[in-house]
Amino acid sequence: xxxxxxxxxxxxxxxxxxxxxxxxxxxxxxxxxxxxxxxxxxxxxxxxxxxxxxxxxxxxxxxxxxxxxxxxxxxxxxxxxxx
Amino acid sequence: xxxxxxxxxxxxxxxxxxxxxxxxxxxxxxxxxxxxxxxxxxxxxxxxxxxxxxxxxxxxxxxxxxxxxxxxxxxxxxxxxxxxxxxxxxxxxxxxxxxxxxxxxxxxxxxxxxxxxxxxxxxxxxxxxxxxxxxxxxxxxxxxxxxxxxxxxxxxxxxxxxxxxxxxxxxxxxxxxxxxxxxxxxxxxxxxxxxxxxxxxxxxxxxxxxxxxxxxxxxxxxxxxxxxxxxxxxxxxxxxxxxxxxxxxxxxxxxxxxxxxxxxxxxxxxxxxxxxxxxxxxxxxxxxxxxxxxxxxxxxxxxxxxxxxxxxxxxxxxxxxxxxxxxxxxxxxxxxxxxxxxxxxxxxxxxxxxxxxxxxxxxxxxxxxxxxxxxxxxxxxxxxxxxxxxxxxxxxxxxxx
Numbered sequence: 161x162x163x164x165x166x167x168x169x170x171x172x173x174x175x176x177x178x179x180x181x182x183x184x185x186x187x188x189x190x191x192x193x194x195x196x197x198x199x200x201x202x203x204x205x206x207x208x209x210x211x212x213x214x215x216x217x218x219x220x221x222x223x224x225x226x227x228x229x230x231x232x233x234x235x236x237x238x239x240x241x242x243x
Numbered sequence: 244x245x246x247x248x249x250x251x252x253x254x255x256x257x258x259x260x261x262x263x264x265x266x267x268x269x270x271x272x273x274x275x276x277x278x279x280x281x282x283x284x285x286x287x288x289x290x291x292x293x294x295x296x297x298x299x300x301x302x303x304x305x306x307x308x309x310x311x312x313x314x315x316x317x318x319x320x321x322x323x324x325x326x327x328x329x330x331x332x333x334x335x336x337x338x339x340x341x342x343x344x345x346x347x348x349x350x351x352x353x354x355x356x357x358x359x360x361x362x363x364x365x366x367x368x369x370x371x372x373x374x375x376x377x378x379x380x381x382x383x384x385x386x387x388x389x390x391x392x393x394x395x396x397x398x399x400x401x402x403x404x405x406x407x408x409x410x411x412x413x414x415x416x417x418x419x420x421x422x423x424x425x426x427x428x429x430x431x432x433x434x435x436x437x438x439x440x441x442x443x444x445x446x447x448x449x450x451x452x453x454x455x456x457x458x459x460x461x462x463x464x465x466x467x468x469x470x471x472x473x474x475x476x477x478x479x480x481x482x483x484x485x486x487x488x489x490x491x492x493x494x495x496x497x498x499x500x501x502x503x504x505x506x507x508x509x510x511x512x513x514x515x516x517x518x519x520x521x522x523x524x525x526x527x528x529x530x531x532x533x534x535x536x537x538x539x540x541x542x543x544x545x546x547x548x549x550x551x552x553x554x555x556x557x558x559x560x561x562x563x564x565x566x567x568x569x570x571x572x573x574x575x576x577x578x579x580x581x582x583x584x585x586x587x588x589x590x591x592x593x594x595x596x597x598x599x600x601x602x603x604x605x606x607x608x609x610x611x612x613x614x615x616x617x618x619x620x621x622x623x624x625x626x627x628x629x630x631x632x633x634x635x636x637x638x639x640x641x642x643x644x
Binding site for chain 2 (some may be wrong): 172183184203206210235
């Protein structure tokens with residue numbers, strides 16, 4: 161997928177769907193929403209990471225993950241690593 | 244040591260007969276069965292009635308049924324949503340037994356491991372399947388800050404948990420314990436394993452103590468009681484549903500699945516429970532048998548009752564709840580103690596549904612039809628409730644209402 165760029169919007173939709181599966185209403189899952197406000201803890205984030213890895217081949221691991229605060233942060237990290 | 248009495252201030256159950264202790268009792272008394280197609284599924288239970296989507300996703304079914312049963316019991320005991328507990332939460336323990344724990348989660352994740360590799364396994368798998376998951380989740384949900392753990396002694400676990408909770412209160416380690424048992428093992432793994440050891444009835448019929456019995460039927464659900472030190476209940480004017488009088492626990496040290504045919508371990512547990520309660524066989528009004536519907540258990544249990552209770556054994560109504568809810572494994576002892584308490588309060592002996600043919604040498608009164616208890620001593624009725632488990636564990640409770 162060298163030339164293929166991963167669209168930020170598509171990543172957001174995918175991640176938002178995965179987060180909504182965990183519990184929060186889909187309409188509350190916005191880019192600026194914090195993971196804490198959505199009641200997404202580290203265990204939940206691992207589950208989201210499994211969806212991301214399956215879809216984009218990106219592992220949600222390492223120091224960067226600990227810094228994630230908002231849904232947008234997750235999207236940015238995935239886009240960065242996937243491209 | 245000053246004597247601290249242990250009373251019951253709340254009960255709740257999820258069983259194949261329904262969601263609720265009372266409905267389960269009423270249907271049992273009416274001779275209705277919750278068993279269908281060779282299993283006892285808690286069909287009326289819907290996790291979303293009790294748990295948010297997130298909590299439902301992060302819990303195994305054995306924890307989910309615990310939360311439903313506990314809600315009923317805790318509301319009865321005076322716990323209100325969004326309000327402080329009615330007693331100091333540091334003095335409230337939480338013990339939930341299970342026979343197997345989250346085996347449905349285990350099975351699902353083993354399949355994910357096979358199909359998708361290590362990365363397919365859920366990060367939540369262990370906290371969902373661990374046997375203490377129900378106790379941990381329940382303590383979190385209600386902010387219970389005292390001693391909390393699970394008890395694992397297979398099909399004796401529910402009774403062992405209640406006995407353990409009694410001791411915590413008597414010893415002064417807690418003033419209240421939310422205690423019970425839970426099981427949700429109706430999946431292919433447990434079913435296949437029990438089938439292959441020829442423990443499950445090939446005819447799909449649970450008929451404890453009947454000559455034609457050929458194995459148990461698995462049931463699922465949970466039973467939760469709120470046990471409380473009597474002065475604590477009195478101080479807050481809480482209605483008392485019954486009293487836990489005695490507990491006796493022993494080991495067969497004989498065989499990993501078969502009971503000792505002499506019934507020696509069970510006999511000692513029954514005698515110890517009575518002694519602990521300060522009761523004699525003549526004080527008893529009812530026996531809630533373990534009565535699994537296996538050839539071995541029902542015969543050795545009959546033997547044990549005759550040895551422990553002497554002539555009194557044949558005068559007492561002895562019935563098995565498993566005739567209508569099947570074998571709820573680690574939940575059995577808790578659900579059966581709960582239904583026994585209601586039966587005592589109602590002064591009724593509920594039936595061993597389906598008992599028709601007497602087996603040679605098994606001469607007790609197995610109560611084919613429900614009937615009022617006779618010979619009730621004084622103001623309260625007294626029973627023992629038996630629980631015996633794989634591993635040779637015997638746990639007997641003596642209770643009154």
